[in-house]
């Protein structure tokens with residue numbers, strides 16, 4: 001361990017503390033270690049130092065402090081193969097600043113947060129509604145992945161996939177496997193990289209690589225197809241805009257724009273849509289069937305404010321404050337990012353009096369903030385009213401940070417919030433959801449991984465008259 005490093009679990013030669021790290025539910029282990037070791041826990045991942053940030057105040061602090069905004073060299077499967085930090089999610093420094101700005105600016109120009117996005121979301125939910133009308137009981141897990149990808153993909157690649165598209169369903173399945181089998185620490189292969197070579201099958205590394213290669217092949221093909229029909233004065237989507245920038249900078253040897261970079265940015269956006277938003281929607285249905293009284297209140301409100309002759313839209317938001325409270329409560333009680341993606345310390349620094357050397361991996365628990373007993377009182381209880389004041393207006397809470405905070409805050413927050421609002425309100429306007437007779441009550445314990453997802457469960461669908 002480095003000198004004056006925070007306390008933590010025992011450290012063994014070669015593997016460091018990895019044997020003491022859980023393969024699943026890191027956020028729950030961090031809750032226990034907060035009591036045992038304190039707010040900042042020191043670890044060795046093989047020979048690499050890492051700190052787990054388990055105390056709410058410390059999490060808020062590190063997510064805001066400049067020197068904690070790097071990303072580790074190789075803690076994630078998306079960096080495999082290219083061996084470089086590319087895209088937005090796992091890059092850092094000036095490269096990241098330029099790529100994040102570019103991505104955000106052009107997604108905004110193309111429709112992020114504008115009425116065109118609302119139209120895309122509305123078209124997508126109508127397809128979902130049509131499918132659900134034919135359905136009496138729905139197996140919820142992974143149901144929303146394709147629809148949420150479609151909204152994002154319309155802006156990124158100008159494409160929409162049908163629900164029966166077998167190739168896309170395979171890719172979504174591969175992505176789910178990557179997210180479920182991965183962890184924010186990178187696991188044993190990250191700590192002891194030689195295992196990637198000597199035991200790729202045993203460690204699951206080969207399977208990870210196969211999935212990643214498949215996904216990258218898919219993105220590369222889309223990009224090459226775009227390139228064949230590219231016209232500089234007719235930019236159709238984000239891929240075209242990026243290709244244009246790449247071509248303009250082709251003589252600049254310091255350019256941050258490359259085909260590999262575009263592949264990884266596509267990966268970032270595709271994965272975020274398929275995993276985070278779709279899992280949050282599944283959690284929303286989970287809490288809807290577990291709390292029929294909340295469903296009833298939302299439906300009465302929708303009947304009053306929207307009625308039955310039109311669909312809910314974003315302009316209804318100010319009059320649907322209870323809906324905002326329900327969505328916030330779902331993201332608080334079972335957030336999909338229980339642990340934020342790993343950060344990296346970019347210079348020697350200190351935290352709570354401990355020394356944190358440059359390049360230490362930083363793993364911050366959002367769960368400890370969203371489920372803090374002192375702040376929320378009854379954090380384990382699903383109670384949307386906690387977000388309403390005495391006049392039933394939604395009240396913002398500084399500790400509601402499911403999208404992170406600081407400079408690395410989620411790039412897709414606006415889009416995610418809009419999809420969640422339109423999907424949830426349209427679903428409850430059209431249907432009531434309940435547990436199928438004879439099905440056990442679904443557990444609220446999430447499936448663990450890089451993101452959290454609900455365990456598979458079924459809902460009975462009844463069309464409202």
Ligand code: HEM
Pocket residue numbers: 063088089090100152268269272273276277280336337340341402403404405407408409410411412413415416
């Ligand atoms: C409910 C849905 C979502 C949740 C809860 C969520 C949450 C998060 C969180 C916690 C982070 C990490 C912050 C950090 O590293 O400290 C993040 C980053 C990111 N998110 Fe999301 N996200 C969601 C949806 C989306 C969507 C729809 C997109 C894209 C369209 C997206 C794109 C990104 C990107 C690119 C980053 C990396 C930002 C950076 O490192 O600069 N996310 N998100």
